[in-house]
Amino acid sequence: MDLNKGAAPEGKKTITLIPGDGVGPECINAARRIIDAAGVSLEWEERQAGAGVFKLGIASGVPRDTIESIQKTRVVLKGPLETPVGYGQKSANVTLRKLFETYANIRPVREMPGVVTPYSGRGIDLVVVRENVEDLYAGIEHMQTPGVAQCLKLISRKGCEKVVRVAFELARAEGRKRVHCAGKSNIMKLTEGLLKRTFEEVAMEYPDLEAGHIIVDNCAHQLVKKPEQFDVIVTTNMNGDIISDLTSGLVGGLGFAPSANIGSDVAIFEAVHGSAPKYAGKDLINPTAVILSAVMMLRYLGEFSAAAAIEQAVLVTLEEGKARTGDVVGYDRGTPTSAYTDMIIANLGRRPQNGGVRHYKPLRLPKLPAAPDLVRAAARRVIGADIFVESSLSAEGLGSSLEQIVAESPFRLKMISNRGTKVYPSAGTSPDCVDHWRCRFVLRDEKGSLRDEQLLGLLAQISARHTWMHVEKLQEFDGETGFTMAQGED
Secondary structure, eight states: OOTTTTOOGGGOEEEEEEOOSTTHHHHHHHHHHHHHHTTOOEEEEEOOOSHHHHHTTOTTSOOHHHHHHHHHHOEEEEOOOOOOTTSOOSOHHHHHHHHTTOOEEEEEEEOOTTOOOTTTTSOOEEEEEEEOSSBGGGOOEEEEETTEEEEOOBOOHHHHHHHHHHHHHHHHHTTOOEEEEEEOTTTOTTHHHHHHHHHHHHHTTOTTSEEEEEEHHHHHHHHHHOGGGOSEEEEOHHHHHHHHHHHHHHTTOGGGOEEEEEOSSOEEEEESSOOOGGGTTTTOOOOHHHHHHHHHHHHHTTOHHHHHHHHHHHHHHHHHTSOOOHHHHOTTTSOOHHHHHHHHHHTTTOOOSSOOOOOOOOOOOOOOOSOSOOSOOSOEEEEEEEEEEEOOSOHHHHHHHHHHHTTTSSEEEEEEEETTEEEESOOSOOOOOOSEEEEEEEESSTTOOOOHHHHHHHHHHHHTTSEEEEEEEEEEETTEEOSOOOBTOO
C-alpha cells in the first residue's frame, strides 16, 4: 500500500483532519499537539463534515472538498460528528465509512492504570473487529403497511471474508492468541450463519491461532462475567456496535475507547464516543479516546516508535494519578483537557511501571477479487415465491381467497406466515396477527423451475383482489435451499 500518495513537500505524510462537532475540536487539538511534540512529521489538511455542513443544506453532511481531500490523502483523523435532529439525513459518520468502503471497524479496549472500575486488576486487553458497511446498517428500510416497517439485513460472503481476515491478521500483528466469532446464527441461519461459515473456513488458514464461535448474547454474558478470556472478537455490524460499547464500559467508558475504520484504500481514525455538545468549549472533556485513535493512525502509517511513545506517555500519566478526567471523577473536579494534554507531552519518553505497550507489526489487509460475484453457483433453480400481502382479512379468510386464485394455476399455496410464524393452514394456535402476511407459493411440479412470466402472472392474479408490496423468489443454489422456513412450517 502506497501511503505516500498525496504526500506534502519534504516527504511529510498528509492527513485529512476533520475537527468534528461539539467537543471534537478540543480532542483533535490535544491529539495534534501530542503528535507534534512526539516529533512526527505530518502535514494536516483540515476539512469539515457534520452539523455545520448539514446547516449549509448539504444533505450528506460531507462536502465535496472533504471527499476530494480524503481521496488524495487516504488517511483521516476526525473528531465526533453530530447528526442533528430536524435537518440532515444519514449520519455523516456512516456516510464517510460507506463512501470509502472502510469495511473493518477495529475497537481495542484495555485496562487503564489509575482508572478504577469493577474490573480493575483483571487484565482486560481485547479488540472487537466489527464489520462496518453492511448488515442492518445498509439502512434499507420500507414501511410495508401503514403499521409494519421492514429493514433488510444484508450480509455478503465478500464482506464476511474481508472482516474475518482482518481479525485474524490483527491477532497476528498484535501477538494475540485467540479469535472468537460472535453471531446469532442459531436464529438467523443464512445471514449471521454466513459469517460463521466464512469464519470457520478462513480459520483453517491460521493454525497458529485458536478460533471459536460464540453466540453473541452469550458473548455479552461472558464479557461481563469473565472478560479476560477474550483476545479478538469479530462480529457483524449491529452486534459489533453493541458489543464494543459494552467492552468500553468495562475499562472506564467511551472516553478511553479509540477506533479505526480500515478499508483497502482509506483509513479513518476516530473515537467511539459522540460529540457531547453540552461540554463543548469548556476544557473538560477526556481526549484519551481521540489520542489513542491517533496512536492507531500512526501505527497504520508505520510510525511504530512514535505510536509507542505516545501510548506509553498516556499510560504513565494515568498511572501517576495526578490526572483524573471528568468522565471518571466528575466534571466539577476533573483535570482540564489542556492540562491533561500537557502532562502527556511532559511524559513522552517515559514508560509505565506496570504493563506497557504491545509489540506491533504491520497489519496485512486482505486482497479479494474486485468482481461483485465472489460466489458463483454452478446450478440454480427457483421453486416458488414468497409474496408479501397487506390485508385486513383473517389468516383463514386470506388463505381461502388465495387458494381460489391459484386453484387452476401452476402454483399451490404452501403456507402463510405472520411475523415469521405459520398461521395458515392453522396449527390450532391463535397468534396475534398484523396486516402483513408472507404468502408462500411453490410450483406444483416439484422438479420444475419458476419462470419470470409465471411469477408476473401470479402477481397479476393476486393484485386483482389483494394489495401486495414485496416478493422474494425461493431459490436453490447448487441444490442447497436459499431460504428459511417459518416457525411451525413443515
